[in-house]
Amino acid sequence: MGENLSGAAEAIWQYNKCIIDAIYDLVPAVKPQIAMYEQFGIEGMKTYVKTLEYAKSKGLIVIGDVKRGDIGSTSAAYATGHLGKVNIGGKQFRGFDEDFITVNPYLGSDGILPFIDVCKQENKGLFILVKTSNPSSGEFQDQLINNRPLYEHVGKKVAEWGELFMGHEYSYIGAVVGATYPEVGKVLRELMPKTFILVPGYGAQGGKAEDLKHYFNDDGLGAIVNSSRGIIAAYKLPKYEAYGETGYADASRQAVLDMREDLKKAWSR
Amino acid sequence: MGENLSGAAEAIWQYNKCIIDAIYDLVPAVKPQIAMYEQFGIEGMKTYVKTLEYAKSKGLIVIGDVKRGDIGSTSAAYATGHLGKVNIGGKQFRGFDEDFITVNPYLGSDGILPFIDVCKQENKGLFILVKTSNPSSGEFQDQLINNRPLYEHVGKKVAEWGELFMGHEYSYIGAVVGATYPEVGKVLRELMPKTFILVPGYGAQGGKAEDLKHYFNDDGLGAIVNSSRGIIAAYKLPKYEAYGETGYADASRQAVLDMREDLKKAWSR
Numbered sequence: 395m396g397e398n399l400s401g402a403a404e405a406i407w408q409y410n411k412c413i414i415d416a417i418y419d420l421v422p423a424v425k426p427q428i429a430m431y432e433q434f435g436i437e438g439m440k441t442y443v444k445t446l447e448y449a450k451s452k453g454l455i456v457i458g459d460v461k462r463g464d465i466g467s468t469s470a471a472y473a474t475g476h477l478g479k480v481n482i483g484g485k486q487f488r489g490f491d492e493d494f495i496t497v498n499p500y501l502g503s504d505g506i507l508p509f510i511d512v513c514k515q516e517n518k519g520l521f522i523l524v525k526t527s528n529p530s531s532g533e534f535q536d537q538l539i540n541n542r543p544l545y546e547h548v549g550k551k552v553a554e555w556g557e558l559f560m561g562h563e564y565s566y567i568g569a570v571v572g573a574t575y576p577e578v579g580k581v582l583r584e585l586m587p588k589t590f591i592l593v594p595g596y597g598a599q600g601g602k603a604e605d606l607k608h609y610f611n612d613d614g615l616g617a618i619v620n621s622s623r624g625i626i627a628a629y630k631l632p633k634y635e636a637y638g639e640t641g642y643a644d645a646s647r648q649a650v651l652d653m654r655e656d657l658k659k660a661w662s663r
Numbered sequence: 664m665g666e667n668l669s670g671a672a673e674a675i676w677q678y679n680k681c682i683i684d685a686i687y688d689l690v691p692a693v694k695p696q697i698a699m700y701e702q703f704g705i706e707g708m709k710t711y712v713k714t715l716e717y718a719k720s721k722g723l724i725v726i727g728d729v730k731r732g733d734i735g736s737t738s739a740a741y742a743t744g745h746l747g748k749v750n751i752g753g754k755q756f757r758g759f760d761e762d763f764i765t766v767n768p769y770l771g772s773d774g775i776l777p778f779i780d781v782c783k784q785e786n787k788g789l790f791i792l793v794k795t796s797n798p799s800s801g802e803f804q805d806q807l808i809n810n811r812p813l814y815e816h817v818g819k820k821v822a823e824w825g826e827l828f829m830g831h832e833y834s835y836i837g838a839v840v841g842a843t844y845p846e847v848g849k850v851l852r853e854l855m856p857k858t859f860i861l862v863p864g865y866g867a868q869g870g871k872a873e874d875l876k877h878y879f880n881d882d883g884l885g886a887i888v889n890s891s892r893g894i895i896a897a898y899k900l901p902k903y904e905a906y907g908e909t910g911y912a913d914a915s916r917q918a919v920l921d922m923r924e925d926l927k928k929a930w931s932r
Contacts, residue, residue, distance in 0.1 A: 398754075401751070427737055427740075430740050432740065432741060432745075434758055435756075436712060463730065465795060465797035465868075468696055469698075475698070475707070480671070482668070488704070489703055500804070502803055503802055504797050526774075527734060530770070533771030537808040539813075544803065
């Protein structure tokens with residue numbers, strides 16, 4: 395394996411494959427972050443696609459964390475590439491083919507609706523950024539508009555957009571609300587009762603299990619808690635150092651088991 | 664050329680090459696929209712890279728319209744991939760290598776600063792979305808916070824971020840303000856005196872030359888007016904139909920010349 399872009403991309407692919415093999419029977423979904431592949435250019439993107447395909451072959455739902463979003467015609471192109479099919483000479487082809495993707499709401503409805511159109515055709519879904527997990531998310535998202543923070547206005551809009559493509563009880567159009575702002579999770583849960591909430595920020599970013607109850611509805615459903623670095627880089631944590639670098643996949647499996655226990659314990663309290 | 668993803672990507676590359684050959688002596692910069700390539704998956708991304716490289720070989724500045732933006736660690740990866748270099752075994756490699764990219768501000772400072780760090784290392788720049796050109800941009804961007812629309816708050820922040828990486832008179836950190844909201848352009852021009860404004864929406868989206876004066880400073884500088892479909896798909900417009908489909912590159916050249924005259928006329932009024 396060369397020390398170049400394709401060598402690095404191949405190494406990441408092998409790494410991912412072993413992690414998926416170690417955890418696919420324990421989790422419902424994986425959320426690859428496309429930026430981590432995009433930084434290696436085309437070679438990285440190939441590994442992103444291989445990772446999506448492999449995860450799906452193992453029965454996992456794939457949430458592409460791509461945070462795309464643009465004006466209508468451009469959002470339509472992103473939707474085609476990530477969720478839909480492109481038409482070439484009467485035949486149809488798929489570009490990236492995630493099951494769900496994350497999208498950015500800053501451009502408003504006409505930047506979102508083309509994604510929803512493709513979701514309907516494909517039985518796929520979205521998670522729209524509402525309140526993000528990062529420290530400075532409040533700079534704009536927390537600003538008050540008619541005495542309510544921007545994230546509530548966005549959340550209300552997500553609930554409306556969600557009505558356009560309902561499943562049985564929940565919508566295919568979900569929201570992203572960071573684990574790091576539990577009081578916000580509580581408010582948004584109530585504002586968006588039929589919306590699945592993708593909750594990043596558990597673990598490495600500091601979100602704690604006991605804070606996450608409010609992201610769920612009383613039926614115990616309605617949220618999907620995500621841990622990224624806490625799982626895929628578990629072997630780097632003091633807690634799992636006994637696994638060593640070569641035991642990284644086993645460390646990840648243990649981290650998934652521990653996360654599950656942690657969430658369960660919070661529920662039984 | 665097969666009727667598949669690689670055939671379509673090759674056709675787009677040939678199309679782009681002829682357009683660049685026809686217009687590179689007339690314009691300072693091109694702004695490829697990555698979504699239009701991303702919809703063809705990996706093959707499309709390869710054409711995006713080839714287009715960037717060819718445009719730069721012709722002396723053009725390349726503005727990648729990628730609208731990326733995420734939490735800090737992820738924005739750092741996007742910045743590495745699009746503007747910087749990734750380190751592999753002590754050697755450095757470039758992924759996409761645009762000169763400027765567009766970014767989305769919804770996540771606040773810690774989603775933006777990693778891009779600025781890489782810009783400083785590479786002498787490159789950004790255009791941060793402030794007020795976008797699409798019809799529903801006002802849904803969130805126009806909402807009043809302390810009696811001023813969100814886009815003004817974002818604009819003020821862009822001017823602050825801009826101070827972190829100044830050129831001679833203007834900052835390397837620019838703003839996107841759509842041509843379709845000229846009254847907003849005027850306000851933001853005053854709020855961000857040292858900020859280059861990228862102005863999409865001229866032509867196909869309805870922005871008119873006489874409305875664009877306010878996007879410039881009194882020195883005649885400070886804005887870059889973008890026409891996308893109006894140039895690259897000029898042959899489809901009634902005005903240029905005499906060129907026919909095979910004369911598309913000549914139609915594009917004429918559309919550039921006409922756009923230049925249109926802007927000049929507006930200035931001399």
